[in-house]
Amino acid sequence: MAAFDAGRLDEWLAHLEQAHPKAIDMGLARISHVRDVMGLKPGFPVLVVAGTNGKGSVCAFLSTILRCAGYKVGTHTSPHLLRYNERVTVDLQEASDEALVDSFRAIETERGDTSLTYFEFGVLSAMKIFIDAKVDVAVMEIGLGGRLDAVNIFDGDAACVVSIDLDHQAYLGDNREDIGREKAGIFRTGKPAFCGDAEPPQSLAAVAAEQGTPLEFIGRDFGWQKEAEGQQWMFWRGDTRRHALPLPALRGQYQLGNASVALAMLDALREQLPISLNDIKRGLLEVEWPARCQVLPGRPQTVLDVAHNPHAARALKSALDQMGYAETTHAVFGMMADKDIEAVVRILGDRIDRWYAAAPNLPRAEPADQLAQRIAALQPKARVTAFESVAGAWKAATQAAGDNDRILAFGSFYTVAEVMAARGR
Structure with missing residues (x-):
């Protein structure tokens, strides 16, 4: 059968969605074979970032400081x-449609009879683009778990597991010990690794010991503390001290933990990738990572957050508490049916006055009417309304909210993406 070919990125993405019988097919044999056929061997340091939550923020810190x-x-x-191009950046600039199409075409030509998932195509595409662009360093985010994730075909010069909590249990296990063991699969013998979870499962240290990986834990081997009455902070690792650091541009105190993980990784690689204190300060101030407790300008206060599991909901709750008073909090809320909806609603329920339940436009989403019923059962004092679309829920919330209110959109990447599209951005 002739290899697929097309000129437009949207045509390729549609093809990739149908290119493999399973959307998720854990295992490294197929993608490793295609990697070897294509000769994709990075000649630069690779930083691998895993975790239930926070890994995108750590990637943003790493990339911005290095840049x-x-x-x-x-x-x-x-x-x-909003765009596939967001997944692959060089110098913080999104890859062009042309670069992505060229990389997909090369993979399609070289893979032969080996079938690849959408995500596996994406990992190979990203690395090909990085090698062709002659980057100095690559930051790679694990998609799901670690041990069997496609990104794990590339050895990390440093690795981290930002957090460990229950999510994707069907693939990773139904307890933190099993999930930690899967995430620790990114560790390599003799290569530094870091954990940003304050209460890590024992399995993480066990895997590191088995593999001879020097593993450091936040609060024990590295960490942070506030300075200057909370207006600055200090990072420490062993004997290293970085004083008078500005608070990160990413909101929420939990981001100091994420920033510390990034700084620990960079400190471990300081001989390969020397970085000055001024570089760190600039990176902390310039870092951007949309829809992670992102506060939009104007009134009423509008907050976008992709929080879609209990761990992320707790972080969002803490961040909301630091934002100050709002007369009424309106929540545009949609989640996937396979997520722990009840736990998320319980965690954030007493911070939300009016719920606007909606289903993002994809089959996995919890139907709006069922979502509204579940919210009402858990939060009987709250006002709950179901809407036919996320855009409709967003419009209703903006019409109802006063200047002293807060609008929160959360529950899924897809929910926030549809809100952003409804806003025209």
Whole structure:
């Protein structure tokens, strides 16, 4: 059968969605074979970032600080919000349609009879683009788990597991020990690894010991503390001290933990990738990562957050508490049916006055009427309304909210993406 070919990115993405019988097919044999056929061997340091939550923020910190230090940085993250191009950047600039199409075409030509998933195509595409662009360093975000994730075909010069909590249990296990073991699969013998979870499962250290990986934990081997009455902070790792750091542009105190993980990784690679204190300060101030507790300008206060599991909901709740008072909080809310909806609603329920339940436009989404019923059962004092679309829920919330209110859109990448599209951005 002749290989697929097309000229437009949207045609390729539609093809990739149908190119493999399973959307998720854990295992490294197929993609490793295609990697070897294509000769994709990075000649630059690779930083691998895993975790239930926070890994996108760590990637953003790493990439921005490295860019401020003058390095040419390739970054691969997932999923995207509005455009596939967001997943692959060089020097923080999205890959062009042409570059992505050329990389997909090369993979399609070389893979032969080996079938690849949408995500596996994306990982190979990103690395090909980075090698062709001659980047100095690549930052790669794990998609799901770690041990069997497609990104794990590339050895990390440093790795981290930002957090460990229950999510994707069907693939990773139904307890933190099993999930930690899967995420620790990105560790390599003799290569530094870091954990940003304050209460890590024992399996993480066990895997590191088995593999001879020097693993450091936040709060024990590295960490942070506030300075200057909370207006600055200090990072520490062993004998290293970085004083008078500005608060990151990403909101929420939990981002200091994410920033510390990034700084620990960079400190471990300081001989390969030297970085100055000024580079760090600039990177902390310039970092951007949309829809992670993102506060939009104007009134009423509008907050976008892709929080879609209990761990992320707790972080969002803490961040909301730091934002100050709002007369009424309106929540545009949609989640996937396979997520822990009840736990998320319980965690955030007492911070929300009016719920606007909606289903993002994809089959996995919890139907709006069922979502509204579940919210009402858990939060009987709240006002709950179901809407036919996320855009309709967003419009209703903006019409109802006063200047002293807050509008929160959360529950899924897809929910926030449809809100952003409804806003015309």
